[in-house]
Amino acid sequence: MTTVAEVSPAKDTRARLPIADVRWSTVLAPLVVGVLALAAWEWLVASFDIEPFVLPAPSAIWEQITLNADSIVRGASVTGRNALIGTLFGAVIGVGGAMLAGTFRFLDQMAAPVVAALAVIPIVALAPVLYSMYGAAVDTGRIIVAGLSVSIPVYLNTLRGLRQVRAVHRDLMTAYAAGPFQVIRSVTLPTATPYVFTGLRVASSLAVIAALIAEYFGGPIGGLGKSITSSAASSNYPLAWAYVTGAIVLGLLFYVVTLLVELWFSRHHRPAAG
Amino acid sequence: MNDPAIQARGVHRVFGKGRKQVIALSDVDLTVADGEFVSLIGPSGCGKSTLLRLVADLDASTSGEITVFGKTARQARIDQEYGIAFQQSGLLPWRTVAGNIELPLKLHGVNADERRRRVAELLELVGLSDFAKSHPDQLSGGMQQRVAIARALAESPRLLLMDEPFGALDEITRERMQNELVRICAETGAAVLFVTHSIPEAVFLSDRVVVMSPRPGRITGIVDVRADGMVPAHDRSAGARDEEGFFRAVGEVRSLLHGTPETAVTARGVDTR
Amino acid sequence: MRFRGIVLGFLGVATVVAAWDLYKGLGPEQGVLLGDTRILPRTTDLAMPHSWEMVQRFGEPVTSLSGAPDAFNAVFDASMFSLGLAARGWLLGVVVGLLLALVMSRFRIVESALLPWVVLSQTVPLIAIAPLVRRWGSEIEIGSHLWTSEDSVAVIAAYLAFFPVAVGALRGLKSPEATHLDLMRSFGIGWWRTLLTLRIPASVPYLLPALRLGAASAVIGAVVAEVSIGLKGGLGRMVIDYAVAASGDPAKPWAPIFGAVAIGLVAAGAVGLLGLVLRPFRLTGVAP
Numbered sequence: 001m002t003t004v005a006e007v008s009p010a011k012d013t014r015a016r017l018p019i020a021d022v023r024w025s026t027v028l029a030p031l032v033v034g035v036l037a038l039a040a041w042e043w044l045v046a047s048f049d050i051e052p053f054v055l056p057a058p059s060a061i062w063e064q065i066t067l068n069a070d071s072i073v074r075g076a077s078v079t080g081r082n083a084l085i086g087t088l089f090g091a092v093i094g095v096g097g098a099m100l101a102g103t104f105r106f107l108d109q110m111a112a113p114v115v116a117a118l119a120v121i122p123i124v125a126l127a128p129v130l131y132s133m134y135g136a137a138v139d140t141g142r143i144i145v146a147g148l149s150v151s152i153p154v155y156l157n158t159l160r161g162l163r164q165v166r167a168v169h170r171d172l173m174t175a176y177a178a179g180p181f182q183v184i185r186s187v188t189l190p191t192a193t194p195y196v197f198t199g200l201r202v203a204s205s206l207a208v209i210a211a212l213i214a215e216y217f218g219g220p221i222g223g224l225g226k227s228i229t230s231s232a233a234s235s236n237y238p239l240a241w242a243y244v245t246g247a248i249v250l251g252l253l254f255y256v257v258t259l260l261v262e263l264w265f266s267r268h269h270r271p272a273a274g
Numbered sequence: 275m276n277d278p279a280i281q282a283r284g285v286h287r288v289f290g291k292g293r294k295q296v297i298a299l300s301d302v303d304l305t306v307a308d309g310e311f312v313s314l315i316g317p318s319g320c321g322k323s324t325l326l327r328l329v330a331d332l333d334a335s336t337s338g339e340i341t342v343f344g345k346t347a348r349q350a351r352i353d354q355e356y357g358i359a360f361q362q363s364g365l366l367p368w369r370t371v372a373g374n375i376e377l378p379l380k381l382h383g384v385n386a387d388e389r390r391r392r393v394a395e396l397l398e399l400v401g402l403s404d405f406a407k408s409h410p411d412q413l414s415g416g417m418q419q420r421v422a423i424a425r426a427l428a429e430s431p432r433l434l435l436m437d438e439p440f441g442a443l444d445e446i447t448r449e450r451m452q453n454e455l456v457r458i459c460a461e462t463g464a465a466v467l468f469v470t471h472s473i474p475e476a477v478f479l480s481d482r483v484v485v486m487s488p489r490p491g492r493i494t495g496i497v498d499v500r501a502d503g504m505v506p507a508h509d510r511s512a513g514a515r516d517e518e519g520f521f522r523a524v525g526e527v528r529s530l531l532h533g534t535p536e537t538a539v540t541a542r543g544v545d546t547r
Numbered sequence: 548m549r550f551r552g553i554v555l556g557f558l559g560v561a562t563v564v565a566a567w568d569l570y571k572g573l574g575p576e577q578g579v580l581l582g583d584t585r586i587l588p589r590t591t592d593l594a595m596p597h598s599w600e601m602v603q604r605f606g607e608p609v610t611s612l613s614g615a616p617d618a619f620n621a622v623f624d625a626s627m628f629s630l631g632l633a634a635r636g637w638l639l640g641v642v643v644g645l646l647l648a649l650v651m652s653r654f655r656i657v658e659s660a661l662l663p664w665v666v667l668s669q670t671v672p673l674i675a676i677a678p679l680v681r682r683w684g685s686e687i688e689i690g691s692h693l694w695t696s697e698d699s700v701a702v703i704a705a706y707l708a709f710f711p712v713a714v715g716a717l718r719g720l721k722s723p724e725a726t727h728l729d730l731m732r733s734f735g736i737g738w739w740r741t742l743l744t745l746r747i748p749a750s751v752p753y754l755l756p757a758l759r760l761g762a763a764s765a766v767i768g769a770v771v772a773e774v775s776i777g778l779k780g781g782l783g784r785m786v787i788d789y790a791v792a793a794s795g796d797p798a799k800p801w802a803p804i805f806g807a808v809a810i811g812l813v814a815a816g817a818v819g820l821l822g823l824v825l826r827p828f829r830l831t832g833v834a835p
Binding site for chain 3: 029030111113121126128132
Binding site: 166168169171172174175176177178182186187190193 | 327330331332351352354356358360362364366368377378381382
């Protein structure tokens with residue numbers, strides 16, 4: 001028989017993250033822009049004598065970061081904890097809901113207006129009433145706000161993923177006379193998985209933002225959001241910016257972790273695959 | 275005498291209702307004997323894929339009767355009497371090559387040792403032993419299709435249903451795959467129902483070529499490649515493509531395809547490679 | 548089938564409302580606790596009003612002071628105020644987003660330099676800076692225009708709105724297939740004409756959801772910015788003010804929340820109407 005050697009025999013079948021094929025310019029260009037922007041910012045503040053309440057210099061912010069590193073980390077852990085618990089709950093609700101809605105069409109139609117509304121309304125505005133329902137001294141209200149924000153994109157993406165099962169795969173399962181649970185396990189869930197994690201990546205940023213902003217609406221102190229407002233209230237703007245920096249790093253952390261998870265789970269889902 | 279692999283009697287399939295009604299198949303009778311290789315050929319919309327899907331019980335006929343080894347199509351599917359391959363390889367991208375081939379075995383509760391043994395056998399058969407741990411996206415189109423064929427053969431079915439399995443491949447890969455399919459069929463002795471657009475492919479592979487025409491989809495003629503004068507075409511060695519009998523059979527199929535009155539329009543869709 | 552969808556939709560909303568009132572009626576006073584954590588809310592009248600009380604509250608005066616307007620009127624005015632700011636922010640965000648997308652689609656190097664920052668700008672909670680622009684009001688002068696707190700709110704709203712527009716428009720502008728681009732090339736027409744005849748029409752299916760998302764984001768941005776900046780007159784501030792009154796008037800804080808729901812839906816719906824106007828283009832494009 002003829003052996004076809006189009007590809008060298010399975011040299012590297014280890015799963016790789018598809019970030020290996022980035023070019024130098026795609027890494028370098030944004031870095032250059034970032035450094036330039038920072039430099040310009042510093043220069044602007046110094047040469048135009050801009051007041052710190054308008055915009056403090058990066059150097060002043062950095063000074064506050066180094067001075068208050070402890071308190072920033074503590075604040076980030078409080079806000080991060082709310083966001084994390086919210087993300088987990090929201091993801092479970094989103095995925096579970098989507099699986100129900102994917103199975104029973106009437107549930108999908110019943111949920112449609114509620115989901116559509118939740119997708120366009122400022123969910124954080126619920127924070128004050130949640131504080132009175134759950135008590136203003138606990139973080140539950142914030143977790144719920146974060147969880148709700150997460151559940152919507154996760155739900156929508158998962159539902160979309162569940163509907164991506166290709167006709168040829170469905171035919172194949174019919175041809176194998178596979179039972180409903182076998183179909184779900186071997187085709188439907190694996191097909192939907194990358195979509196779930198795409199939703200989760202989008203949602204992770206929302207979780208941090210929601211948990212943070214919910215603090216602006218009241219509730220217990222300790223988180224980054226409260227620290228930002230209280231430093232701003234006492235006119236310590238560089239410190240407030242230092243807390244903002246902490247929030248940015250926290251958001252970035254959530255984003256990068258979920259992005260890596262997403263890339264991992266979608267590594268073999270390139271459209272080229274049959 | 276064994277039950278024939280496939281027996282279709284008076285099969286109709288109508289899609290849609292009222293004015294949008296399309297008659298996909300009209301009064302189709304066809305018998306495929308055990309171990310026989312039969313191709314369905316015809317222009318787009320002639321119902322050849324529909325017929326295959328009816329045999330596979332992926333779709334139900336409007337009227338008429340289809341039996342597979344004497345059972346209803348539905349029972350045959352539940353009993354896993356056939357293996358199937360499509361134009362798209364339909365591999366699960368998140369499973370390895372070995373994982374894809376063992377899928378039907380796994381679904382039907384074959385134990386792990388037995389699965390491993392069978393997968394190794396099949397990989398050997400399609401010449402992909404080195405790629406067991408690769409994922410489908412690391413293979414070329416032809417290799418993906420070979421994996422799909424290995425998967426179709428996993429449970430040693432006595433009947434293979436193939437819906438344009440080489441349709442998306444380039445001509446060179448295609449001929450190579452045809453040679454391999456001939457070899458595999460000889461080794462397994464399975465009956466095959468093979469849907470194709472290509473006249474040479476149909477003639478080269480088949481014992482009989484069933485020519486179909488559209489609107490309504492029906493059988494217009496059957497060319498028996500084993501018949502007198504075409505026998506050389508049927509030795510199915512790679513050289514057979516150059517034999518005179520091969521060309522005669524090709525010519526006969528072609529005239530059947532173009533001969534019916536309305537094919538003057540529809541035949542444009544025919545791939546006469 | 549459409550009818551069935553509408554009926555089921557109403558049924559869905561009704562289910563949520565019914566679940567709320569059932570829990571309010573039958574749930575334990577102190578909520579459901581798991582260890583020390585309350586996982587279901589308290590059901591006291593103070594913590595959780597009945598749904599009909601929330602609706603009734605709209606018809607009652609805002610405060611007991613004589614001459615106080617109906618809650619409905621107050622919420623309506625605040626909603627219009629916030630919606631106006633969100634619309635300003637949305638317009639600004641759309642303009643900035645489209646320009647960014649245009650430049651990024653034209654110059655590859657700009658795309659690689661800016662796109663990561665555009666993505667980053669939304670993945671990080673930069674909206675955290677909202678409290679920090681509070682002091683900008685009446686402190687900055689640009690030309691003859693004195694910077695107001697309204698401007699600050701609009702800028703924050705724009706900041707949230709530009710992202711989906713920039714990313715969606717970029718994807719849309721880059722969506723034409725290579726064959727179409729080759730065709731334009733063979734016609735010998737330049738980048739500008741290609742933009743008008745091919746890229747912009749092709750981007751419509753991507754742009755519409757982006758604009759709708761941008762509108763929803765602008766509303767969220769406006770409400771949140773009002774809270775952080777402390778701007779009176781809009782829904783954001785009203786949510787906070789009414790929440791203070793919750794102890795004596797539990798249904799009151801729900802009024803501005805319904806206002807926020809309403810303007811979120813109105814904003815998304817208004818952009819949806821834009822989609823009807825541009826419908827012809829949706830057919831030519833691929834689904835995003």
